[in-house]
Amino acid sequence: xxxxxxxxxxxxxxxxxxxxxxxxxxxxxxxxxxxxxxxxxxxxxxxxxxxxxxxxxxxxxxxxxxxxxxxxxxxxxxxxxxxxxxxxxxxxxxxxxxxxxxxxxxxxxxxxxxxxxxxxxxxxxxxxxxxxxxxxxxxxxxxxxxxxxxxxxxxxxxxxxxxxxxxxxxxxxxxxxxxxxxxxxxxxxxxxxxxxxxxxxxxxxxxxxxxxxxxxxxxxxxxxxxxxxxxxxxxxxxxxxxxxxxxxxxxxxxxxxxxxxxxxx
Amino acid sequence: xxxxxxxxxxxxxxxxxxxxxxxxxxxxxxxxxxxxxxxxxxxxxxxxxxxxxxxxxxxxxxxxxxxxxxxxxxxxxxxxxxxxxxxxxxxxxxxxxxxxxxxxxxxxxxxxxxxxxxxxxxxxxxxxxxxxxxxxxxxxxxxxxxxxxxxxxxxxxxxxxxxxxxxxxxxxxxxxxxxxxxxxxxxxxxxxxxxxxxxxxxxxxxxxxxxxxxxxxxxxxxxxxxxxxxxxxxxxxxxxxxxxxxxxxxxxxxxxxxxxxxxxxxxxxxxxxxxxxxxxxxxxxxxxxxxxxxxxxxxxxxxxxxxxxxxxxxxxxxxxxxxx
Numbered sequence: 001x002x003x004x005x006x007x008x009x010x011x012x013x014x015x016x017x018x019x020x021x022x023x024x025x026x027x028x029x030x031x032x033x034x035x036x037x038x039x040x041x042x043x044x045x046x047x048x049x050x051x052x053x054x055x056x057x058x059x060x061x062x063x064x065x066x067x068x069x070x071x072x073x074x075x076x077x078x079x080x081x082x083x084x085x086x087x088x089x090x091x092x093x094x095x096x097x098x099x100x101x102x103x104x105x106x107x108x109x110x111x112x113x114x115x116x117x118x119x120x121x122x123x124x125x126x127x128x129x130x131x132x133x134x135x136x137x138x139x140x141x142x143x144x145x146x147x148x149x150x151x152x153x154x155x156x157x158x159x160x161x162x163x164x165x166x167x168x169x170x171x172x173x174x175x176x177x178x179x180x181x182x183x184x185x186x187x188x189x190x191x192x193x194x195x196x197x198x199x200x201x202x203x204x205x206x207x208x209x210x211x212x213x214x215x216x217x218x219x220x221x222x223x224x225x226x227x228x229x230x231x232x233x234x235x236x237x238x239x240x241x242x243x244x245x246x247x248x249x250x251x252x253x254x255x256x257x258x259x260x261x262x263x264x265x
Numbered sequence: 266x267x268x269x270x271x272x273x274x275x276x277x278x279x280x281x282x283x284x285x286x287x288x289x290x291x292x293x294x295x296x297x298x299x300x301x302x303x304x305x306x307x308x309x310x311x312x313x314x315x316x317x318x319x320x321x322x323x324x325x326x327x328x329x330x331x332x333x334x335x336x337x338x339x340x341x342x343x344x345x346x347x348x349x350x351x352x353x354x355x356x357x358x359x360x361x362x363x364x365x366x367x368x369x370x371x372x373x374x375x376x377x378x379x380x381x382x383x384x385x386x387x388x389x390x391x392x393x394x395x396x397x398x399x400x401x402x403x404x405x406x407x408x409x410x411x412x413x414x415x416x417x418x419x420x421x422x423x424x425x426x427x428x429x430x431x432x433x434x435x436x437x438x439x440x441x442x443x444x445x446x447x448x449x450x451x452x453x454x455x456x457x458x459x460x461x462x463x464x465x466x467x468x469x470x471x472x473x474x475x476x477x478x479x480x481x482x483x484x485x486x487x488x489x490x491x492x493x494x495x496x497x498x499x500x501x502x503x504x505x506x507x508x509x510x511x512x513x514x515x516x517x518x519x520x521x522x523x524x525x526x527x528x529x530x531x532x533x534x535x536x537x538x539x540x541x542x543x544x545x546x547x548x549x550x551x552x553x554x555x556x557x558x559x560x561x562x563x564x565x566x567x568x569x570x571x572x573x574x575x576x577x578x579x580x581x582x583x584x585x586x587x588x589x
Contacts, residue, residue: 052418055421055422056421056422057418057421057422076424077424078422078423078424079423079424081422083419083422085416085418085419088416088418088419089415089416089417089418090415090416090419092415094298094415094466094471094472094475095411095415095471095472096470096471096472099411099471099472099473100415102408103408103411103412103415103416103419103420103423104423106408106409106412106420106423106424106425107423107424107425109408109409111405111406111409112401112405112406115408137470137471138470139470139471155419159423165422
């Protein structure tokens with residue numbers, strides 16, 4: 001199969017079963033170079049499973065995954081990927097913030113060598129970008145949930161990746177820092193970084209995203225511009241990011257709400 | 266201390282204790298980080314099976330125990346990775362093995378509680394060689410092992426061969442357990458892998474400092490306990506572990522003090538606050554001239570002197586005073 005040049009992430013016909021239950025059923029998704037794609041869907045629709053599968057963290061029963069043109073099995077260039085998981089075992093404590101973030105440089109590091117200056121600088125820059133400079137020597141467990149989330153984002157940024165895979169990166173982050181992170185992401189995107197962003201609520205990232213893929217019950221039900229989401233509203237009715245209740249605004253307002261940065265208080 | 270160094274067997278015993286004190290917390294740090302604190306106990310049973318095998322065949326116990334431990338640890342780890350077994354099954358397997366090898370309680374005491382006098386020169390050479398291997402890996406690969414032990418999934422997205430690192434950690438833990446049977450004994454080696462790590466976490470912050478602190482505690486307790494057992498003529502393992510637990514108990518109140526000091530350091534301080542100085546506040550009309558001995562207490566503030574004046578701090582500036 002030929003992958004068109006410039007596709008950094010491509011999955012086709014992906015089927016994943018967890019514990020015998022199908023979670024993804026023939027999902028296809030692609031992220032082109034420089035593109036920012038939102039992955040939306042309700043709880044249990046398979047968003048995180050899809051992300052974890054394309055990164056090779058979960059096995060798939062059928063389908064293909066390609067990262068930067070290489071089949072997942074042969075992919076070795078992991079420094080090009082920055083992953084922000086939804087939950088991380090790194091948050092249990094016992095590590096300083098800068099130690100957690102430094103793990104984001106591991107794909108670039110050679111064995112049995114002390115941390116080179118370039119890596120140390122990248123770690124410090126990433127910590128400063130997410131606004132945790134003062135907390136960099138604090139134990140990760142002493143931070144608030146939102147600060148921990150920012151530390152995980154710094155860890156992904158520290159590796160200076162070409163593709164960011166973010167699983168609900170701004171959930172639990174306060175409004176002010178959501179905007180800070182949106183600015184950071186905007187800077188990276190304009191510098192050519194690609195992104196696949198799992199979101200529950202488009203929020204302040206809305207204006208940055210080129211395209212949205214919507215999952216429902218393990219299938220792709222929408223793949224296109226964010227603005228077209230309104231047409232799918234009836235089919236997707238009940239999902240929080242689209243429909244805030246029986247008095248939801250008419251269709252033509254959805255685009256504005258999705259793009260305008262409305263955030264749940 | 267001079268006296269005990271004059272016995273060759275005691276020299277060997279102290280070096281063996283020193284090496285055990287170095288390696289047990291070094292590998293224990295990763296074992297604890299992976300929440301496998303009971304791994305050492307399970308491996309102790311496997312090592313016992315190795316000792317039993319050695320006694321049956323009349324060979325040296327340590328090399329056999331090392332091989333048996335590594336084999337047992339790798340098998341259990343592979344089973345665990347395949348999701349086929351938990352650590353507990355491995356434990357049971359170890360007990361079973363030691364059972365079928367036909368080892369009774371007699372003659373095993375020295376392996377269970379440690380026995381300093383039985384460290385032969387050959388044992389010491391093997392212990393030293395393997396200790397170097399363990400230290401080079403646990404310290405040299407610290408960033409990789411840290412990532413794999415703390416956040417396995419993220420480590421995989423960094424391209425680390427997680428399974429290989431896991432097998433490395435359990436194999437090194439197995440070697441440590443087998444080597445420690447002469448010094449701490451198989452029953453208590455698990456404690457020497459875990460207790461210094463727990464004490465270090467109370468005392469210092471961060472993974473790297475914790476690793477260093479745990480090793481320091483391990484060395485102090487292993488050497489101290491080995492020396493003490495010579496004078497009291499008792500099994501060294503109990504002394505070593507008692508000392509380690511003593512460190513842990515002491516680390517509790519100490520951690521409280523350390524935390525309070527850190528918290529206090531965060532409070533804003535009166536002196537040397539650039540922002541306060543930068544905000545230039547001129548005092549109200551002030552006819553009094555401050556000078557040393559003018560009746561107002563003088564305090565040094567950075568590069569100049571302030572005078573405490575009715576609860577304010579006045580600093581001379583051109584023809585007036587600033588509030589500092």
